[in-house]
Amino acid sequence: MQNKKKRILIGSSGASGMPLLLCCLELIRKAENYESHLILTPSALLTLEHECGLKEKDLQKYADKIYSPEDIGASPASGSFLTEGMLVIPCSMKTLAGIQTGYTDNLLLRAADVTIKEQRRLILAVRESPLSAIHLRNMAQLALLPGVRIMPLMLTYYHCPRTLEDMTNQVAARLVEPFGIKSEEYHRWEGLKT
Template structure:
């Protein structure tokens, strides 16, 4: 029996549902990882609009699914060991809830648990331009030990598709958790005299 590492993937109503879906697709192929998925109501709307996927489509990609209001869920407790939480994408509402410890649903509660247990917590905020409240909330999460990772593509790898840009971001994020991401992204190795 494989001793699996657990990772919580949370998806909100911000644009960029492809990031959460792609993470689930990658982790589904790795038997040593167990995914726990939570999706907000607005996240389900976005899945349908952006990817033409419904709840059952994305639930099939996860090992375990949890209802957004299931505060009695295992991932609502620090005694349930996980490697951490990724909120991909992260709405400004969810960012604010996490920044201020407002565990009003299972997404903000699971992130709060990860932060209090000093587990890796990565948020992919999707909003532009940012107002001062957004920036202050990002600073607050960072001060608590969280990682703010806006999904901004790198251009040095000369990606020629949206999929390659998404894979680069997903690869970099999962790499932070020690996931073997294979060839999802190419790390920067310097110019080696190319200029």
């Protein structure tokens, strides 16, 4: 029997931003007919524990399936594994460089490579500051590819957030929207009120 839910691959590397990962996973979990397939690097797990006090087993309530990055033969390594695309959140500069050069030495990088070759959506939620010329070059090269979207983890203020949670929800909602997930948390710019 064929899977009727739309799959979204989520890769997570060791940059800061794990609360945003959790928020994106929660938005996918709440969306009807969607499921998440999560690949976490060892650095992501370290950052997750530091920023959120969580371990890999704690993510089972957020993600539908969790893969080890060493499991290079897992389903997401093949283009025949149908997905709506992939979100890498947070995307470290090391992971960005691996994706840009096609260096597929783990499942996260292989899944991103498959996403590119199949011309599916690839959203890279990059996290670094300041950005070097190398970082910018890698992002510029990837932005030229069909379906690739570079979305730095940037806060917005036009929706007049009152809490850190408001800001986190806004960014996460923007990250999952390209996959067809609509969230009440996303406040669009509607122009200045006069």
